[in-house]
Amino acid sequence: MFYQIAFALVLAATTTAQAATVPQWQKPGPTDVRSPCPLLNAMANHGLLPRDGKNIKATQYISALTSISIGLDLASALVVGSPAVGVPTHLSGLTFTFGLDDLRTHGAIEHDASLTRNDAYFGDNYSFNHTLYDQFISTQNAAGRLDVNSMAKIRALRLKQSKATNPDNKFGFKESTLAHGEASLILNYFGYANGLEIPTNYLDAVFVDERLPYNEGWVPPTSSVNLLKVSAVSKQISDAEAKLPQ
Ligand code: HEM
Numbered sequence: 001m002f003y004q005i006a007f008a009l010v011l012a013a014t015t016t017a018q019a020a021t022v023p024q025w026q027k028p029g030p031t032d033v034r035s036p037c038p039l040l041n042a043m044a045n046h047g048l049l050p051r052d053g054k055n056i057k058a059t060q061y062i063s064a065l066t067s068i069s070i071g072l073d074l075a076s077a078l079v080v081g082s083p084a085v086g087v088p089t090h091l092s093g094l095t096f097t098f099g100l101d102d103l104r105t106h107g108a109i110e111h112d113a114s115l116t117r118n119d120a121y122f123g124d125n126y127s128f129n130h131t132l133y134d135q136f137i138s139t140q141n142a143a144g145r146l147d148v149n150s151m152a153k154i155r156a157l158r159l160k161q162s163k164a165t166n167p168d169n170k171f172g173f174k175e176s177t178l179a180h181g182e183a184s185l186i187l188n189y190f191g192y193a194n195g196l197e198i199p200t201n202y203l204d205a206v207f208v209d210e211r212l213p214y215n216e217g218w219v220p221p222t223s224s225v226n227l228l229k230v231s232a233v234s235k236q237i238s239d240a241e242a243k244l245p246q
Contacts, residue, residue: 022048022068022212022214023046023047023048024046024047025046026051027045028044028045028051031052032052032053033052033053033054033100033101034053034100034101034126035053035101035103035104035126036103036114036117036125037100038116038128038206038207039185039186039189040103041053041100041210042206042209042211043064043068043212044100045210045211046212048067048068049061049064049100053099053100053101054101055090055097055099056098056099057096058079058080058095058097059095062076062079066224068212069220069222069224069225070189070225071224071226071227072224072226074225074226074230077227082098082109085108085109085174086108087102087103087105088108089102103126104125104126106120110125110126111170111171111178111179112162112166112168112171112175113155113158113159113161113169113175113179114158115154115183116133116136117129117132118132119162119165119166119169120168121167121168121169122166128207128210130208132158135154136154136203136207137200137203139153139154141197144199145191145194145197145200146187146191146197146198146200147187147197147198148187148196148233148236148240149240151184151187151240152237152238152240152243153241154183155179155180155183155237155241156241156244159171177234180234180237180238181230181234183234184231184233184234184237185225185230186198186203186206187237188229188230188233190203190206190213190218192221193218193221196233201213202216202218205218
């Protein structure tokens with residue numbers, strides 16, 4: 001019994017210490033800006049990135065992302081790659097900055113057929129859309145979690161919907177790579193402890209509240225989510241998609 005109590009205390013202390021390193025979640029204020037990326041928005045809501053979402057230095061993005069177990073290679077590729085693919089940037093001394101709102105630029109990283117955002121053609125390409133989210137969550141498996149097959153199904157469905165309704169639909173190699181990369185990122189990042197399956201209450205926190213799901217029992221992966229892991233799972237999603245009935 002003593003050992004059980006001692007173990008529970010150590011576990012509670014570890015969990016509290018983990019969460020205590022992350023500043024308190026706050027919803028954004030009226031002049032704060034946010035992006036189409038639920039993870040970066042959640043980081044700003046926790047104060048891991050500037051809460052106003054503005055003028056964020058490349059070095060700030062990279063150190064914030066690596067502090068929560070995103071690999072240095074992946075964080076650097078995303079941040080340094082952003083201006084290269086057309087995200088507007090601003091100079092600050094010797095480094096560049098971009099605000100979370102700069103990430104709304106359609107055709108840079110932002111693309112059609114997003115999981116939970118409308119296509120730019122319909123006006124707002126960055127705000128969370130609850131109807132799309134419900135459709136996303138409906139792909140859960142029998143255990144109530146989203147897995148590789150869920151991601152394959154929703155990626156195929158969103159592309160079909162975008163093609164059917166958006167006359168400007170564009171989903172070439174770049175868009176497909178990014179979209180599959182995003183689906184892979186969340187599987188790796190929030191599903192690592194459950195064999196690449198994400199409990200839906202984690203997703204509610206991340207997508208609906210734009211909050212890291214500490215209260216739901218999640219802790220950042222102990223081994224960083226790097227480019228190799230993201231590419232491997234991206235391929236698994238594409239392969240599963242190719243096997244879906246047409
Ligand atoms: C500096 C790093 C990052 C940048 C610049 C970035 C940027 C973006 C942008 C512009 C989008 C919108 C794409 C669209 O049109 O749907 C997006 C979506 C997304 N991002 Fe990020 N992101 C970053 C890091 C991450 C990380 C680390 C994760 C997960 C652990 C993540 C998860 C996602 C997901 C799941 C989506 C898809 C949302 C949806 O389709 O509804 N991102 N990201």
